[in-house]
Amino acid sequence: MDSSREIIKNKNNAKAGKQMLIGLHLGNGYGSQPGAWRMPGVDPKNYTSFDARVKQAQAAERGKFQFIFLPDGPGAMLTDLETESPSFNLDVMLTLAAVARETKRIGLVATGSTTFNEPFNLARQFKALDVMSHGRAGWNAVTSSGEDVAANYGRRIPSSEERYGRAHETVQLIQELWGSWGKEAWVHNQESGQFAKKEQVVPINYKGKFVGSRGPLYIPPSEQGQPIIFHAGGSPNAHELAGRFANVVIGAAFTIEDARAQRNAFREAAKRYGRNPDEIKYIPGLMTTIAKERRTALDRRIKLTEGLIPQRAAYLQQMLGIPLDLSRLNEPLSKEQLDAARPSPYDPRSRHALKVAKEGWSLRNIIAHGVIDYHPVIVGPGIEAADHMQAWFEAGAADGFWISPDINEDGIDAFVDEVVPILQERGLFHQEYEGKTLRENLGAPDQYGVDSRVSTRRNETPEISNN
Ligand SMILES: Cc1cc2nc3c(=O)[nH]c(=O)nc-3n(C[C@H](O)[C@H](O)[C@H](O)COP(=O)(O)O)c2cc1C
Incomplete structure (x- = not known):
């Protein structure tokens, strides 16, 4: 089959949901194993190097990964600074701004807390990133649960009920702000002198129990309209939040059975909000140490x-x-x-x-063998990773994986060179990006502003349990 037909075939498979998604975990710049910063060939100053992050994102883009995923506290995440680097980026949005300028297709997903941020600030930063990256931004909308993070804001962690109540309002408010600059409002006609259709850029006047904003947000649509919502969490409240708003769930599961149960829980939650369950993709983690032997x-x-x-x-x-x-x-x-x-x-x-x-x-x-780590671990040749991914994918346990290489310096390349070609050969992973935007590359439906199916302006406030 010639290569253009091959690409078309893969496009069709992707549309039919037959191919998996792959994301790269990009944290402190060294890799997922604690000793990574001391390994030969690793620049011990990568913690502060934006160039290193750019290089690592480019390596993932070479492997056609759909996105990079940046977790965030913000805090140090319980490491002993005496011997270890903090786990996170200096600042996730600044990292993604740097990466946006040096990559073309890969999606840029950052974590932003709905517990400790003002929604207007998040809305502005993420939509600006989306415009800057030509439609490649994703927001991992999480609730914060660590007291170490809360302490940075001079606060304590609120109850789950309060955290998720604020999260529901925050995501809806932000999507309303994103839609507040009408899709066709920007005219910028130099001849007529009309810059924008003023009546299509309107306040949202959102006043909830936890958050509020008048708006509008003065940012026109990006090439994908607005950023994609991701979520990371596993509790019933997390299912509900993601089921309502998210297109992708960053998950953690050690067995096929657990992953399948989690995936189904998110899919069922999406159905409760009148969404098609295929609109939400469940992506558990996989840690890798790939070598020929x-x-x-x-x-x-x-x-x-x-x-x-x-x-x-x-x-x-x-x-x-x-x-x-x-x-x-x-x-x-x-x-x-x-x-x-x-x-x-x-x-x-x-x-x-x-x-x-x-x-x-x-x-x-x-x-x-990595029997004690945060996710399943593959320590061996690329085919073992490909087999693991295929087994989970075909068992309905995952729509894809987020990969945490042990050492980013050469671990991303090892995955790209040793695992990706096997998955492609098996028809399980795309050969080429389907489009230019993250939305296109994830197969996520078009959306601008809040999805009217899930808006509380039409429906009742969702049930949030206080566990
Ligand atoms: C795979 C995974 C990744 C997560 N990444 C982050 C993160 O980057 N930042 C963060 O503050 N919380 C992160 N969380 C935590 C969740 O947002 C949430 O606070 C935590 O799971 C407790 O949620 P619960 O109150 O619903 O039980 C992550 C959770 C999971 C399962």
């Missing part, structure tokens, strides 16, 4: 996490329910230990940890 990948992980091994081994005891001898890190678990081991029902990673232990790896190597 499993042994090379394991050695890389061991080097990265050396200092954490005793702590992780101690935790592994609880996951497996057996005592482990930390002085015998280089030996496999004995038959007696394996027979006595019982995966902890309190940690969804435990079954996988036991499976790895039963393969006969040493204690050090079991840990190097």
